[in-house]
Amino acid sequence: MRRATQADLAAVQDFLAPRVATSMFLSGNLRDQGLTQTDAGDTGPDAGADHRKSMTLWLSEGAGQITGVIGYAAAGYVVFEAPALTAADYPAIRAALFGRALLGLNGAVDQLAHLVAALDLPCHRAAMDEVEPHYHLALCDLTIPTGAGQLRPAVTQDLPLLTQWRMASEVEILGARDSVENRDRARASLEELLAADRLRLLEQDGVAVAMTNFNAALPAIVQVGGVYTPPDLRGMGYARRAVALHLAEAQAQGVTEAILFAANAAAARAYEAIGFAQIGSYRIVNFDPGITLGET
Numbered sequence: 001m002r003r004a005t006q007a008d009l010a011a012v013q014d015f016l017a018p019r020v021a022t023s024m025f026l027s028g029n030l031r032d033q034g035l036t037q038t039d040a041g042d043t044g045p046d047a048g049a050d051h052r053k054s055m056t057l058w059l060s061e062g063a064g065q066i067t068g069v070i071g072y073a074a075a076g077y078v079v080f081e082a083p084a085l086t087a088a089d090y091p092a093i094r095a096a097l098f099g100r101a102l103l104g105l106n107g108a109v110d111q112l113a114h115l116v117a118a119l120d121l122p123c124h125r126a127a128m129d130e131v132e133p134h135y136h137l138a139l140c141d142l143t144i145p146t147g148a149g150q151l152r153p154a155v156t157q158d159l160p161l162l163t164q165w166r167m168a169s170e171v172e173i174l175g176a177r178d179s180v181e182n183r184d185r186a187r188a189s190l191e192e193l194l195a196a197d198r199l200r201l202l203e204q205d206g207v208a209v210a211m212t213n214f215n216a217a218l219p220a221i222v223q224v225g226g227v228y229t230p231p232d233l234r235g236m237g238y239a240r241r242a243v244a245l246h247l248a249e250a251q252a253q254g255v256t257e258a259i260l261f262a263a264n265a266a267a268a269r270a271y272e273a274i275g276f277a278q279i280g281s282y283r284i285v286n287f288d289p290g291i292t293l294g295e296t
Contacts, residue, residue, distance in 0.1 A: 001070070001092035004057035006035060012057065015066040016081055021136060021259050021279065022108045023081035024223040026071045028216030029053045032196075036074055052188075055079075058096045060089060070115075072097060076290055078105035078115065085111060090118035098294040104128075104286035112283040119293055127175035127288040132261040133268055135276035139251040139258060143274045144244045147237045149209060151245040154190075154199040162199070162211055163187045169228045173263045176288045193226070200249075202242035210238035212246050222250050224260035227267070240270040247274075 004012060012030070016023045033054040052075035060068040060082065068082030070093060078097065082089075097119060105115060109131055116123060123129050154162060166186040170176040193199035193213045202210040210233070215225030224247070229239045247258055261282050262268035268278075 001058050001060050001089065001096060003096075004035070004059050004069075008057070008059060009035070011066055012059070012069055015069060019081050019083075020218065020221055022111075022134075022282075023069075023079075024216040024218070024221070024259060025077075025079040025106065026055070026069065026081055027218060028223065029055050029071070029073055029079070031218060053192075058093075060084070060092075070096065072100060076101045076103035078102065080105075080107050080111060080115065082111055082114070083108075085114040085118075087114075087117070089114070093118040094120075094294070100293050101290050102287060102293050103290040104284070106282060106284040108134075109281045109283045112285070116285070121285070122291065123285060125287065125291070126285050127177075128173075128284060128286040131281050131283045132263060133278045134280040134282040135260050135262060135268075135271050136279045137247070137258045137274075137276045139247060139256055141275045142244060142247055142251065144248055145237055145241050145274060147241050149202040149204045149238055149241050151200050151202050151242060151249075153197060154194050154201050154211070156194065158201060158208070159187060159190055159194070161208060162190050162201075165211055165228045165230070166190060166226065168230075169226070174284075174286050174288075176286070182288070199226075200242060200246045202238055202245070204238070209233050209236075210242040212239070212242045214246070214250070217255075220255060221257040221259065222247070222255055224258055227260075234266075237270075239267070240274050243271070244274045 016027050020027055033051040036054045036056045054074050056072045058070045059066050067084040070080045072078055163186050167178055167183050171178050176182050198214040200212050201208050210229040213226040214222040216223040224243055227239050227243060262271055
């Protein structure tokens, strides 16, 4: 296993392209922010200058071809596409990531099991360790539900409300703490989505009733995330309508596919109602507070 350089990016993208459904965080981060220019141990004047989604990559190879990609986002997340991992790779993975801060990792269930074993992760301490159904939709099969509510892009004035919603969602779904640090992280994420025009609000009679976003986006495929309806407004079809209308926007701009993960049975029913079909399972492990890899 070796550290990737800029010269490897074309080959990395070729490896990820046919596997995009299970590598959207990795592919999207690379497209949006590229490789890190500094490293976790750097202390020079440029230390910490990288965007939180910029990636450090390690490649496994066989017969001159990439067989796996392990990515570390500067914010503290491990994302990967490595279907050929075996126990023989564990020492190299452990050495590559040793000493780095970790907030979470996610990926296809079988691949993530290898990362958990390689890094000897204390999953019993995780705030969240869940397997969620992984869904796909060809947008030609999108069904837009009838009902009330109009979708609009979020604006800066919406951020206080949406930060409250994002924090409530992370407490409910991810097991996160409602802390100043997590609220700041939630707002920063929303500000990035707003700047990228990937954050939407559904309104009914001028009142915000649901939000949705694309947490990763490539020219032909998007990954839906951040779907939230306040508890007292659930069961009215707002979330599914918000997602469907946002996907219809994307389809008009040339996007042909979408993927997402369903956090619970109600969410799964909502997504299936607009055309999504399960294609697999995805495991998500989050630590709050974070951990340092290699700590005993």
